[in-house]
Amino acid sequence: xxxxxxxxxxxxxxxxxxxxxxxxxxxxxxxxxxxxxxxxxxxxxxxxxxxxxxxxxxxxxxxxxxxxxxxxxxxxxxxxxxxxxxxxxxxxxxxxxxxxxxxxxxxxxxxxxxxxxxxxxxxxxxxxxxxxxxxxxxxxxxxxxxxxxxxxxxxxxxxxxxxxxxxxxxxxxxxxxxxxxxxxxxxxxxxxxxxxxxxxxxxxxxxxxxxxxxxxxxxxxxxxxxxxxxxxxxxxxxxxxxxxxxxxxxxxxxxxxxxxxxxxxxxxxxxxxxxxxxxxxxxxxxxxxxxxxxxxxxxxxxxxxxxxxxxxxxxxxxxxxxxxxxxxxxxxxxxxxxxxxxxxxxxxxxxxxxxxxxxxxxxxxxxxxxx
Amino acid sequence: xxxxxxxxxxxxxxxxxxxxxxxxxxxxxxxxxxxxxxxxxxxxxxxxxxxxxxxxxxxxxxxxxxxxxxxxxxxxxxxxxxxxxxxxxxxxxxxxxxxxxxxxxxxxxxxxxxxxxxxxxxxxxxxxxxxxxxxxxxxxxxxxxxxxxxxxxxxxxxxxxxxxxxxxxxxxxxxxxxxxxxxxxxxxxxxxxxxxxxxxxxxxxxxxxxxxxxxxxxxxxxxxxxxxxxxxxxxxxxxxxxxxxxxxxxxxxxxxxxxxxxxxxxxxxxxxxxxxxxxxxxxxxxxxxxxxxxxxxxxxxxxxxxxxxxxxxxxxxxxxxxxxxxxxxxxxxxxxxxxxxxxxxxxxxxxxxxxxxxxxxxxxxxxxxxxxxxxxxxxxxxxxxxxxxxxxxxxxxxxxxxxxxxxxxxxxxxxxxxxxxxxxxxxxxxxxxxxxxxxxxxxxxxxxxxxxxxxxxxxxxxxxxxxxxxxxxxxxxxxxxxxxxxxxxxxxxxxxxxxxxxxxxxxxxxxxxxxxxxxxxxxxx
Numbered sequence: 001x002x003x004x005x006x007x008x009x010x011x012x013x014x015x016x017x018x019x020x021x022x023x024x025x026x027x028x029x030x031x032x033x034x035x036x037x038x039x040x041x042x043x044x045x046x047x048x049x050x051x052x053x054x055x056x057x058x059x060x061x062x063x064x065x066x067x068x069x070x071x072x073x074x075x076x077x078x079x080x081x082x083x084x085x086x087x088x089x090x091x092x093x094x095x096x097x098x099x100x101x102x103x104x105x106x107x108x109x110x111x112x113x114x115x116x117x118x119x120x121x122x123x124x125x126x127x128x129x130x131x132x133x134x135x136x137x138x139x140x141x142x143x144x145x146x147x148x149x150x151x152x153x154x155x156x157x158x159x160x161x162x163x164x165x166x167x168x169x170x171x172x173x174x175x176x177x178x179x180x181x182x183x184x185x186x187x188x189x190x191x192x193x194x195x196x197x198x199x200x201x202x203x204x205x206x207x208x209x210x211x212x213x214x215x216x217x218x219x220x221x222x223x224x225x226x227x228x229x230x231x232x233x234x235x236x237x238x239x240x241x242x243x244x245x246x247x248x249x250x251x252x253x254x255x256x257x258x259x260x261x262x263x264x265x266x267x268x269x270x271x272x273x274x275x276x277x278x279x280x281x282x283x284x285x286x287x288x289x290x291x292x293x294x295x296x297x298x299x300x301x302x303x304x305x306x307x308x309x310x311x312x313x314x315x316x317x318x319x320x321x322x323x324x325x326x327x328x329x330x331x332x333x334x335x336x337x338x339x340x341x342x343x344x345x346x347x348x349x350x351x352x353x354x355x356x357x358x359x360x361x362x363x364x365x366x367x368x369x370x371x
Numbered sequence: 372x373x374x375x376x377x378x379x380x381x382x383x384x385x386x387x388x389x390x391x392x393x394x395x396x397x398x399x400x401x402x403x404x405x406x407x408x409x410x411x412x413x414x415x416x417x418x419x420x421x422x423x424x425x426x427x428x429x430x431x432x433x434x435x436x437x438x439x440x441x442x443x444x445x446x447x448x449x450x451x452x453x454x455x456x457x458x459x460x461x462x463x464x465x466x467x468x469x470x471x472x473x474x475x476x477x478x479x480x481x482x483x484x485x486x487x488x489x490x491x492x493x494x495x496x497x498x499x500x501x502x503x504x505x506x507x508x509x510x511x512x513x514x515x516x517x518x519x520x521x522x523x524x525x526x527x528x529x530x531x532x533x534x535x536x537x538x539x540x541x542x543x544x545x546x547x548x549x550x551x552x553x554x555x556x557x558x559x560x561x562x563x564x565x566x567x568x569x570x571x572x573x574x575x576x577x578x579x580x581x582x583x584x585x586x587x588x589x590x591x592x593x594x595x596x597x598x599x600x601x602x603x604x605x606x607x608x609x610x611x612x613x614x615x616x617x618x619x620x621x622x623x624x625x626x627x628x629x630x631x632x633x634x635x636x637x638x639x640x641x642x643x644x645x646x647x648x649x650x651x652x653x654x655x656x657x658x659x660x661x662x663x664x665x666x667x668x669x670x671x672x673x674x675x676x677x678x679x680x681x682x683x684x685x686x687x688x689x690x691x692x693x694x695x696x697x698x699x700x701x702x703x704x705x706x707x708x709x710x711x712x713x714x715x716x717x718x719x720x721x722x723x724x725x726x727x728x729x730x731x732x733x734x735x736x737x738x739x740x741x742x743x744x745x746x747x748x749x750x751x752x753x754x755x756x757x758x759x760x761x762x763x764x765x766x767x768x769x770x771x772x773x774x775x776x777x778x779x780x781x782x783x784x785x786x787x788x789x790x791x792x793x794x795x796x797x798x799x800x801x802x803x804x805x806x807x808x809x810x811x812x813x814x815x816x817x818x819x820x821x822x823x824x825x826x827x828x829x830x831x832x833x834x835x836x837x838x839x840x841x842x843x844x845x846x847x848x849x850x851x852x853x854x855x856x857x858x859x860x861x862x863x864x865x866x867x868x869x870x871x872x873x874x875x876x877x878x879x880x881x882x883x884x885x886x887x888x889x890x891x892x893x894x895x896x
Contacts, residue, residue, distance in 0.1 A: 217754045218746045225742070229731045234690060235722060236742035237711030 015296065019289050021342045022335035023303070030328040034320060044320045051313020052306035058313065060193030063200050064266065066305030068093070070203035071258035072283025073301050074210050075127075075251045077292035079145075081214060082247035083227040088134060088149025089255040090280025091156030092127035094273065096256025098160045099126030100263045101270035102168055104181025115184040120202060120260045127256015128249040130156065135248025139241040145248070153280075157273055164272045176272035187265040197265035203301075206254060207294040213250070214294075223247045255280055285333050304329060385412045386448070387545055387576050388433070393442035395428055402428040403439070404600040410545065415567055415577045417587040417608070420597035421620055421817030422788055426580050427469075429597070430547050434466045435459045446545075465538025466547040471530050475523035479516050480505045483537050508539055513569050527676070528559035535566070539575075546570065547578045552586055553814075556675050557845055557878045564590045582620070582817055584613040585846070596620055621819050631829045634853040637666035640837035641687070641806050646696035646706075648686050656682040658861035659696070664806065669828065669838040671852030671869070673845060675881050679861040680841045681723065684810050687839075688720050689713040700806060714743050719804035721795055723811040723841070725788075729795045732784030736774065739783045740765040740798050764801075772797035773823070789820030796827055807831055810841040825851060845874055859883050 031041035052062045072089045079086035086092075100123030107115060134148035161176075170179040187198040214220035225233040226243040233240055258279060263270060286304060290296030307329065311322035335342055388410040395403040402425045410416045418426045431437045433444065435453040444451050446462050453459050459466070473482050484501045505518045514532045522530060531551060538546055548567075552560045567577050567590060579591055587594050588608055596603040596619040603619045618624050641664040650656035656679045664670045674680055685691035687698055689710040698706045705713050722728040730739050741750045741761050749760040762779050770777055772793045774786070783791060792812070799807065809828060813821040828851060832838050842848050848855055849869050857864045857880040864880045 216756055218751050218756060219754060221738070221745050221756060225731055225734070228733045229727070231728045232731045232742070234710060235688070235720070235728045237709070237714045239709075239711075 015291055015293070018339045018342050019291065019296070019300070019332075019336055021345070022289070022332050022339075025335055025342075026328045026331035029331050030324060033327060034324060039318075039320055043318050044314060044324065047314040047318040047320070048307070048310040048325075050310075051317070052310030054313075056192070057194030058309065060191070060196030061309040061312075062302070062306035063193075064195050064197070064305075065308045066301045067197075067199040067203045067265070068258040068262055068279045069282055069286050069301035069305055070200075070298055071206055071254050071261065072280050073286030073290055073297040074206055074283075074294065075254035075258070075280075076283045076287035077290065077294075077297055078210055078214070078223070078254065079131075079247055079251035080287060080292050081227045082223040082244055083230065084135070084138065084244060084248060084251075085146050086131065086149055086248065086251050086255075087146055087284065088131060088152045088280070089251070089258075089283045090276050090278070091149070091153035092130045092252040092255035093259040093277065093280040094153075094156040094160055095130045096123035096127040096259030097263050097267075098163055098168070098178075098259075098270050099123050099256070100185075100260035101178045101181060101267075104185035104264065104268075105179045107185075108182060110182075110184055112184040112186075115182065116187065116264065119181070119185040119264055120257055123260025123263070124253040124257040127259065128253040130256070131252020132245060132249045135245045135252075138248070139244040153276070157276065160270070161272055164270060168270070170269070178270045180269045181264065185264055186268060187261065195266060199261035199265040202257065202261055204298065206257065207298050210254070211294040219243075219246060255283065258283075285329065289332060289336050386410070387412045387446065389443075389445040389448075390429070390433065391443045391445070393429060393432060393439050393444075395425075395432060395437060395439050401600045403432070403442075405442070406597065406600075406602045408595055408602065409605070410576050410578060411593075412576055413571050413574055414592040415571055415579055415590055417579045417581055417591035417594040418597065419581060419584070419587055419594050419616060419620060421582055421819065422815060423817075424597045424620075425600040426597050427549055430466065430549065430578060430580060433459065434464060434547060460541050460543070463542055463544040464547065465535075465541060465543030465545070467531065467534040467538060467549065467551060469549040469551075469553065471534055473522045473530055473533060476521065478519055478521055479525065479529075479533050480518040482522055482533055483508075483540050485537075487541060504540070505536065508536055512536075512539065512566070512573070514539075514566060526559075528555055528562065531555070531559075531563065532566070535570075543575070545576045545578065547580070549580045550582075551579065552581070552583065556881065557874055558882070560586070584616050584620075584818075587616060588613060598622055617818055621817075629825045629829060629850045631851075632833070634668045634832065636668040636853070637835060639663050640666050640701055641839065642697075642699040643683070643687070644697045644699065646683075646686060646698065647694040648682050648691055649694065650682055656861050657686065660858070660862055661696075662856050662863055662866075664837040664839050666805075666837050667832060667835045668853040669832050669840050669851050671848040671855045672839065672841045672858050673848045673855055673877055673881060674843075674858035676843055678858050678881075680810070680843075680858060682861075683858070684720065684723070684808055684839075684841060687713075687806075687808060688718065711743075714802075717803075717805035719799035719802050719807050721792075721799050721807070721809040721812055723814070725791050725795050726784075730783045730791055732782065734783055735780050736769065736783055736786070736794060737762045737765040737779040739794060740768065740801075742798065743802070768797040768801045769794065772800075772827075789816050792816055792820065792824060796824065800827060800831060804831075804836055806837045806839065808839045808841070811843065812840070813842075813844065813847060845877060848877075849874070857881055 034041040034044045051058055053059050072093060075089045075092070076086050100119045103119040103122035107118060110118065130152060134145045134152055137143040137148055138145040164176050164178060168178045170177055190196050190198055214224060222233070222238050222243045223246065225236065225238055226240045230240050282304060286297055286301045289300035307325045311325040314320050315322040386409055390406065390408040392405045392407065393403050394405050406429055408429065418430065420426045428437060432439045433453065435455040435458050438454060444453060451462055453462065474485065477485070480502045483505050502518050509516050514536055516529055516532050516536060517525065522533065535546065551563060555563060571577060581587060591608050593605060593607055594616065595605040596616065598620060643660060643662050645659045645661050646657050647655065647659060648657040660679065660683060662670065672680060672683070682691055686693050689705070689708050693706040697704050700716055700718065705716065726732060744750055745756065749757055751757055765779055769779070774790050774793045774797060783794060786794065812824050812828065816824065828838060828840070840848065840851055852869050854866055855869050855872065855877070856866045857877060859881060860883070867876070
């Protein structure tokens with residue numbers, strides 16, 4: 001039991017070390033950039049912090065930004081656990097928005113406790129269907145999912161453009177948008193914290209469900225087996241094709257749900273898009289930083305969400321362009337993706353004996369097993 | 372007798388290499404613990420030890436791939452600092468790795484000169500000069516290669532000669548060979564022995580890393596035994612025998628022969644009838660193969676690698692399509708059935724590559740143990756896994772098969788090779804199969820683990836299981852099989868009785884017999 005607890009602690013340290021160092025490095029480099037451009041880094045970061053957490057509405061706004069990132073992060077991570085790279089979360093997000101906007105006004109007379117989940121699930125179903133296409137192409141014909149999901153993103157944007165200009169166009173048709181959703185489909189605003197809405201509950205529930213799905217169910221077992229070693233999975237009687245289609249569909253459902261939550265909690269209608277909203281793409285970064293684990297994803301989504309919301313304040317109060325946040329995010333991703341740089345740096349700081357253990361994500365805290 | 376022993380060699384002036392008190396740690400693991408090692412000019416010196424004993428680590432330190440934490444290396448009596456293979460090559464040390472480092476798309480000559488190409492003008496490779504030099508070198512040492520052939524087209528034995536020539540081309544005086552026979556046929560192994568003799572007669576020295584006792588006795592002048600990072604002793608092979616070496620290596624007395632009673636075969640369990648199948652590149656790999664295995668017997672399939680062994684196993688397990696012919700298991704045709712359904716019919720399969728196929732290395736021990744049965748009770752109920760039940764049954768199986776450490780939450784990839792194989796065996800035998808397919812069951816395992824695996828296979832046979840054993844290791848085939856089928860070019864070339872056959876006879880059948888020796892083999896020599 002003690003050994004188990006120790007391993008748990010060690011694994012946690014190992015999993016957190018790289019992202020933590022990546023974030024710290026990014027903040028330091030960000031500070032240098034601010035300083036070199038003649039501003040005060042302390043002012044920049046303190047206004048960033050107060051913007052993100054300094055007020056009730058600021059905190060609410062941070063969570064509002066965090067919500068879709070949790071869902072798209074989960075989406076990318078779940079596909080990744082099955083060995084698939086779902087770049088199409090963006091497109092699945094877009095069709096999820098459109099579908100839920102439709103369900104939000106098309107169904108009438110439903111009580112909220114039915115209409116809200118039905119609308120969320122319609123968005124999820126649209127995202128799942130959108131993702132199942134590249135999933136099936138990959139599984140049946142071996143067509144690479146990266147190419148297909150990217151193309152599906154573009155199809156999504158033009159397809160929804162058609163819908164919102166045509167069949168779903170709200171009368172009188174002056175502006176390209178759908179009709180507003182019914183009040184019964186709206187996610188409730190909460191705690192009087194600005195725009196904070198119940199979508200965060202949906203996102204956190206989804207994180208719990210994904211955790212259980214991956215580690216507690218036979219479906220999750222198969223998804224992980226296929227993702228880690230397709231040959232061994234096939235040898236064990238698992239059908240990799242089936243697992244891939246399932247994983248891709250669930251992944252798409254999560255991204256579609258992100259779109260639905262945006263509609264039901266914030267926009268209340270689908271507005272024609274003039275470019276990619278980017279939440280799906282950010283989901284890739286969130287999943288990467290969160291090490292494809294639901295807990296890590298919630299935390300990294302919160303980081304990116306609060307950076308985004310705090311940057312508004314930083315720009316308006318301290319006059320520092322919010323692009324700084326983009327730079328910091330990029331540097332974080334760079335270091336997480338190139339994690340060997342960090343692993344090596346950590347190893348260099350430690351005395352020779354423990355170097356190899358540290359490299360394996362081991363006893364960085366210096367405690368180790370007292371065997 | 373087993374106590375550490377080391378004879379004084381200080382009176383030998385002709386010592387090419389001395390490694391003194393070499394120590395290397397990997398984290399907590401002491402891979403080399405103050406090892407002394409000496410090589411005389413003109414000898415073949417075996418470095419013997421189980422997997423993970425630290426032999427390859429020691430040689431990688433010598434070759435500049437690892438740096439020692441402590442200790443000294445002397446070459447020709449002078450202290451040498453070696454921090455990269457480049458340094459080692461400059462000190463006239465050459466290494467032939469277990470997995471060859473050749474460029475398949477280059478010719479033999481191009482591979483040999485790679486990195487030290489003779490230049491004409493400032494940037495053009497003088498390929499005629501290169502071919503000429505390679506030819507001279509290969510004639511000088513009797514290492515026959517076809518300088519103009521592509522490496523992808525030549526036999527494994529020739530590839531190894533190319534590796535040796537590569538080292539000689541760089542003027543190596545001391546040649547390190549890491550498990551050189553693991554990929555060779557018996558004939559090629561004998562040829563390698565002759566080659567090494569030729570080299571040492573010309574003053575070259577050889578370090579021969581191995582865990583096979585027979586080769587030590589056959590080829591080597593002296594042997595240094597390493598166990599768990601420590602040097603146990605250095606002996607003249609003339610003064611020792613395999614039993615002594617085995618116990619030095621393992622630390623206890625080991626039985627080198629498998630004890631088994633005569634088989635009492637029952638009904639036919641598996642029949643493979645005239646099966647045709649293609650390999651992953653679409654080339655026909657099985658060409659009308661037929662064989663049959665009865666309950667309670669071990670049918671050994673002997674053959675040179677790449678004659679259809681892997682494909683044979685895969686078609687039976689449902690992992691590869693059968694183009695024509697039929698496979699009958701207990702009276703039911705299983706050709707082209709889903710792997711899952713074949714598993715459920717009582718087929719267990721210990722795959723040849725436990726790391727690529729047998730295990731999911733990033734899964735824990737218990738997760739691996741339920742690979743085929745995770746969706747059956749008691750391992751799951753509905754959609755939910757039942758880890759508690761799985762871990763209980765995993766614990767009893769893993770302890771029965773002595774998987775060490777007995778830690779169910781450990782990554783399978785962190786286990787040693789021998790323990791990974793124990794885990795696979797525990798899982799496959801734990802399913803109580805009717806037919807057990809074992810492919811290369813002891814590849815890369817040490818003496819202790821081999822003994823265990825062999826015993827379990829025989830026990831399984833004695834319980835009435837039909838066993839199909841595929842192995843490249845002739846000793847293994849000879850000691851375990853009740854009948855031996857020789858596979859050659861996708862067909863069974865013949866079935867013999869292990870009691871009445873000889874290695875020579877098998878060797879001939881494995882290469883297509885005297886009359887139709889494969890082109891590759893005959894052109895190689």
